[in-house]
Amino acid sequence: MGYINSVLTLGCIQAVSVLGLALFTGFTGQFSLGHAAFIGIGAYVSAILTFYYHVPFILALILGGLGSVVVSFIIGVPTLKAKLRSDYFVIAIMGFGEAVRVVLENLNITQGARGLAGIEKYSTLPVVILVLAVCCWLARSFIVSRYGWRAIAVREDPIAAEMMGINLFATKMLSLAGSAFFCGVGGALLAHFLMYIQPVMFTQVQSTQLVAAVVAGGIGSISGPVIMAIFFIALPEMLRIANMWRLVIYGLVLILIMVFRPSGLMGYHELTELGKGLFRRLKKEGS
Amino acid sequence: MLLQTLVTGLAIGGVYALMAVGYSLVFSILNFSNFAHGVIIMLGAYFGYYLCSSLGLGIGASMLGAMIGTAVISILNEKLAYRPLRLRKAVPLYFMISAMGAAMFLENMVYVTVGSHFYSYPSFFTGSISIGGAYVGLLDIVALSISTFFIILLTLFLNKTMMGTAIRAASRDMLVASTLGVNIDGLLMVVFALAGGFAGIAGVFLGVKYLVYPTMGVITNKAYIAAVIGGIGSLPGAIVGGLILGLVESFVSAYISTTLRDVFSFSMLIILLLVLPSGLFGKTLDEKL
Amino acid sequence: MLELNNVTKTFGGIKAVSGFSMKAHPGEILGLIGPNGAGKTTMFNLITGVYKPDGGTISFDGENIGGMAPHHVVEKGIARTFQNIRLFNKLTVLDNVKIAFHNKLHYQLPSAVLGLPLVGRQNKEIIKEAMTYLELVGLQDHAKRVAGSLPYGLSRRLEIARALALKPKLILLDEPAAGMNPEEIVDLKELICMVHREFALMIVLIEHRMDLIMSICPRIVVLNFGTKLAEGTPEELQNNEEVLKAYLGEDYKNA
Ligand SMILES: Nc1ncnc2c1ncn2[C@@H]1O[C@H](COP(=O)(O)OP(=O)(O)OP(=O)(O)O)[C@@H](O)[C@H]1O
Ligand SMILES: [Mg+2]
Numbered sequence: 001m002g003y004i005n006s007v008l009t010l011g012c013i014q015a016v017s018v019l020g021l022a023l024f025t026g027f028t029g030q031f032s033l034g035h036a037a038f039i040g041i042g043a044y045v046s047a048i049l050t051f052y053y054h055v056p057f058i059l060a061l062i063l064g065g066l067g068s069v070v071v072s073f074i075i076g077v078p079t080l081k082a083k084l085r086s087d088y089f090v091i092a093i094m095g096f097g098e099a100v101r102v103v104l105e106n107l108n109i110t111q112g113a114r115g116l117a118g119i120e121k122y123s124t125l126p127v128v129i130l131v132l133a134v135c136c137w138l139a140r141s142f143i144v145s146r147y148g149w150r151a152i153a154v155r156e157d158p159i160a161a162e163m164m165g166i167n168l169f170a171t172k173m174l175s176l177a178g179s180a181f182f183c184g185v186g187g188a189l190l191a192h193f194l195m196y197i198q199p200v201m202f203t204q205v206q207s208t209q210l211v212a213a214v215v216a217g218g219i220g221s222i223s224g225p226v227i228m229a230i231f232f233i234a235l236p237e238m239l240r241i242a243n244m245w246r247l248v249i250y251g252l253v254l255i256l257i258m259v260f261r262p263s264g265l266m267g268y269h270e271l272t273e274l275g276k277g278l279f280r281r282l283k284k285e286g287s
Numbered sequence: 288m289l290l291q292t293l294v295t296g297l298a299i300g301g302v303y304a305l306m307a308v309g310y311s312l313v314f315s316i317l318n319f320s321n322f323a324h325g326v327i328i329m330l331g332a333y334f335g336y337y338l339c340s341s342l343g344l345g346i347g348a349s350m351l352g353a354m355i356g357t358a359v360i361s362i363l364n365e366k367l368a369y370r371p372l373r374l375r376k377a378v379p380l381y382f383m384i385s386a387m388g389a390a391m392f393l394e395n396m397v398y399v400t401v402g403s404h405f406y407s408y409p410s411f412f413t414g415s416i417s418i419g420g421a422y423v424g425l426l427d428i429v430a431l432s433i434s435t436f437f438i439i440l441l442t443l444f445l446n447k448t449m450m451g452t453a454i455r456a457a458s459r460d461m462l463v464a465s466t467l468g469v470n471i472d473g474l475l476m477v478v479f480a481l482a483g484g485f486a487g488i489a490g491v492f493l494g495v496k497y498l499v500y501p502t503m504g505v506i507t508n509k510a511y512i513a514a515v516i517g518g519i520g521s522l523p524g525a526i527v528g529g530l531i532l533g534l535v536e537s538f539v540s541a542y543i544s545t546t547l548r549d550v551f552s553f554s555m556l557i558i559l560l561l562v563l564p565s566g567l568f569g570k571t572l573d574e575k576l
Numbered sequence: 577m578l579e580l581n582n583v584t585k586t587f588g589g590i591k592a593v594s595g596f597s598m599k600a601h602p603g604e605i606l607g608l609i610g611p612n613g614a615g616k617t618t619m620f621n622l623i624t625g626v627y628k629p630d631g632g633t634i635s636f637d638g639e640n641i642g643g644m645a646p647h648h649v650v651e652k653g654i655a656r657t658f659q660n661i662r663l664f665n666k667l668t669v670l671d672n673v674k675i676a677f678h679n680k681l682h683y684q685l686p687s688a689v690l691g692l693p694l695v696g697r698q699n700k701e702i703i704k705e706a707m708t709y710l711e712l713v714g715l716q717d718h719a720k721r722v723a724g725s726l727p728y729g730l731s732r733r734l735e736i737a738r739a740l741a742l743k744p745k746l747i748l749l750d751e752p753a754a755g756m757n758p759e760e761i762v763d764l765k766e767l768i769c770m771v772h773r774e775f776a777l778m779i780v781l782i783e784h785r786m787d788l789i790m791s792i793c794p795r796i797v798v799l800n801f802g803t804k805l806a807e808g809t810p811e812e813l814q815n816n817e818e819v820l821k822a823y824l825g826e827d828y829k830n831a
Binding site for chain 2: 025029031033074075078079081084085086087088090091092094095096098099102103105106204208211212215242244245247248250251252253254255257258259262
C-alpha cells in the first residue's frame with residue numbers, strides 16, 4: 001500500500017509539471033528542452049522557504065511557482081521575440097537549464113551539489129491530488145479564455161494570428177510564464193515529497209521526460225498529458241523496469257508517435273468530452 | 288599564459304565549430320533543430336575509443352572509422368525518424384520531437400549496452416611545444432589543424448562541386464531545388480553523412496581531451512549554442528560561433544573561474560541575443576506567404 | 577486614407593517592389609492587378625507589417641504604419657485575407673471567427689485563470705456576435721465544422737468573415753476568387769459589394785479574374801516588376817497599350 005501510494009504521488013507530482021509544458025508545447029506550439037530548470041527553481045525556492053524560514057507549505061508552494069515565473073522572464077524576454085525562429089529559444093533555454101544547475105551547485109543556501117536534505121514531508125497523496133486538481137482547473141480555465149484562444153491561434157498559424165491582432169511575443173511569454181508556474185509548483189511538491197533535493201535531479205533528462213509525456217498524451221489536450229505523466233511514472237515502477245530501459249522506450253515511443261500518430265493519445269481532445277459523449281449516448285438509448 | 292589560453296580556446300573552439308557545422312547544415316536545409324546531433328557526437332567518441340583501445344588502431348584510422356560509423360548512424364537517423372515526417376510535410380515542431388526521441392533512444396541505448404562507465408582514450412599527442420615562452424599542448428594544435436582542414440574541405444565541397452551547389456540551392460529553397468530535378472533523398476543522404484562525419488571527428492577529439500561517457504551530451508550541447516551565437520543555419524556563423532564560444536570558455540576558466548564557465552557562456556548568449564536577435568550571421572526570416 | 581509613398585522592398589537582391597506610390601480613399605474599392613510575381617502580395621505584406629519596407633513610407637489615416645508590428649497595424653483598423661488561405665485549421669469555423677474578438681472582451685487574466693463565471697458569460701456573448709459574421713458570409717450551418725475540412729470556396733469566405741469580425745476600416749483581399757467556379761465568383765462578387773456597402777469599408781482587392789475586378793472596382797492600379805505601370809478606370813486600362821502588352825494581352829481575352 002505504501003509503495004503504490006508513493007508511486008501514485010510521484011506520478012501526480014510529475015503530472016503537475018507536465019501540465020505546465022502542455023500549456024507551452026501543447027497549446028502554444030512552442031518547444032522546450034529546459035523546463036527542468038523551472039522545476040528546480042520551484043523546488044529550491046520552496047524548500048529554502050520552509051527549511052530556513054519555516055514559511056507555511058501552501059505559501060511556499062505558491063512562491064516556488066512564482067519564483068519560476070520570475071526566472072522565466074529572464075530567459076523568455078530576450079529569446080521569444082516575435083519573428084525569431086523558435087529554435088533560438090529552444091537552445092537558449094537548454095543552455096539556461098545547464099546554467100541554472102551550475103548556479104544551484106555553487107550557492108551556499110542550496111548547500112551545493114550535495115543538495116538540501118531534511119525538508120519536511122508535506123506532499124502526501126491527498127495533498128498532491130488536490131494540488132493537481134486545482135492546477136488542472138486553472139489550466140483549463142486559461143485555455144478556454146481569450147488568453148488561451150490567443151495561444152491556440154499562435155500554435156495553429158502564427159502569421160494568421162498576428163493578423164488577428166495577436167501579439168506573438170506577449171502570447172508566448174504568457175504561456176511560458178504559466179508553464180513555469182506549474183513546473184515550479186511541481187518542483188515544490190517534489191521537494192516536499194522526497195525530503196531532499198540535489199541539482200542533478202533537474203537535468204535535461206527530466207526536461208525530455210516532460211516532453212515525452214506531453215507528446216504521448218497529445219498536443220492540444222490537458223487530460224492526455226496528465227494521464228501519460230502518471231502512466232509513464234507508474235507503469236515502469238510497477239513493472240520494475242530499469243530507469244535506462246525506460247528512457248530507451250520513451251525515445252522510441254516519441255519517434256513512433258511522430259511517424260505514425262502525431263496526435264498522441266488524445267490530441268486536441270479531452271477526457272471530459274469522452275464522458276459527455278458517453279452520457280449523451282446513454283441518454284439517447286434510455287429515451 | 289595568454290598565448291596558451293588563446294590556443295586552448297581556439298582548439299576547443301575549432302572542435303565546437305566542427306560540431307556546430309553539421310547541425311547548422313541540416314538546419315539550413317530541413318529547417319529544424321536536429322537534437323540528435325549531440326548524441327551522434329557522443330557515439331563518435333565511443334566508436335573512436337573502441338577502435339583505438341580494443342582494436343589497437345592508430346588515431347588516424349580510429350578517427351576515420353568513427354567518421355564512417357557516425358555517418359551511417361546519422362543517415363539511418365534521417366531515414367527512420369525524419370523521412371516519414373518529411374514526406375508528410377510535417378511542421379518543424381514534429382521534427383524536433385522526433386529528433387529528441389532519437390537522442391533519448393541512442394543515448395540510453397549506450398547506457399543499457401555499454402553502461403555508465405567513464406573510459407579514457409590511450410594517450411595521444413600528450414607533449415607540448417613551446418612557442419614564444421608559452422607551452423602549448425600538442426593535442427590543441429592537432430585539434431585546431433584538423434578542424435581547420437575539414438572545414439576548408441567542406442567549404443570547397445559546397446562551393447566547387449555539383450552536389451555542393453545542389454545543397455546550397457536546397458538550403459535556399461527546397462521546393463525549388465526539387466522542382467529543378469534535384470533528388471532530395473540522395474541529397475539529404477549526403478548532408479546527413481557530412482553532418483554525421485563531422486560529428487564523428489569532433490567526438491573523437493572530445494574523447495581524447497576529456498573522457499568518454501554517455502552524458503557527454505552536456506558538452507555536445509555546445510554545438511547548438513555555438514550555432515545560435517553565429518546564427519542558426521549559417522555555416523560561417525557556426526564556425527565563428529564555435530571559435531567565440533571556445534575562446535570565452537578558455538579565458539573565463541583561466542582568469543575567472545572554471546565552475547562559472549558555463550554560466551558565463553550562457554549569459555553571453557543571452558546578451559548577444561538581446562543585441563542581435565538572430566545571432567551574428569543569422570537572417571531574420573521573411574517567410575514567403 | 578491609405579497612402580504609399582515610394583515604397584521599396586528587396587529580397588536578397590530581387591526588387592519585389594521598387595519606388596511604388598499609391599493612394600486609396602475611404603469607401604473606395606481599389607483593384608490591384610499585375611502579372612504573376614509583380615509584387616502585389618508583397619505590397620499587402622508591407623502594408624500589414626509582415627515585412628518591413630526597405631524604403632519609403634506607408635501611412636494610414638495620417639499615421640505612419642510602415643514597419644509597424646502586424647498586431648499594431650490590425651489595431652489601426654486594417655485586416656486582410658491571404659492568397660494561400662491561412663485558417664486555424666484544427667479549430668471549428670466558429671472558433672476561427674471568435675478569435676477576432678480576443679481584444680474586445682473585458683475580463684482580465686486573474687478572472688480568466690480562476691475560471692470565474694463572468695468569463696463564460698462574456699465568451700457566450702461573443703458567440704452570438706461571431707455567428708452574425710458567419711451568417712453574413714453564409715457559413716452559419718457550418719459553425720461546428722472543423723475549418724480544415726471546408727471546401728475551397730467556403731474557406732475563402734471564412735477568411736473574409738474572420739477579417740470582417742475585426743471590424744476594420746480597410747480590408748485587403750488577396751485573390752479571393754482563386755480556385756472558385758463561375759457561380760461561386762458571382763456569389764463572391766455580391767458578398768464583396770454587400771460588405772462594402774454595409775460596413776462603409778475601404779477595400780483593396782488583388783485579383784487575376786478580370787471579369788470580377790473590372791466589374792466592381794471603379795479604379796484599378798496595375799503593377800509590373802514591382803512598379804506602377806498604370807492607373808485608371810477599367811475602360812481607360814482596357815485601352816492602355818502598355819497594360820495590354822504587359823498583362824491583358826494574354827489574359828483578358830480568355831477571361
Ligand atoms: N519572402 C520572400 N523571399 C524572397 N522572395 C520573395 C518573398 N516574397 C516575395 N518574393 C519575390 O518577390 C516577387 C513578388 O512576389 P509577390 O508574391 O508579391 O507577387 P504577386 O504579384 O503576389 O504574384 P502572384 O500573382 O503570383 O501572387 C517574386 O519574385 C517573389 O518570388
Ligand atoms: Mg500574390
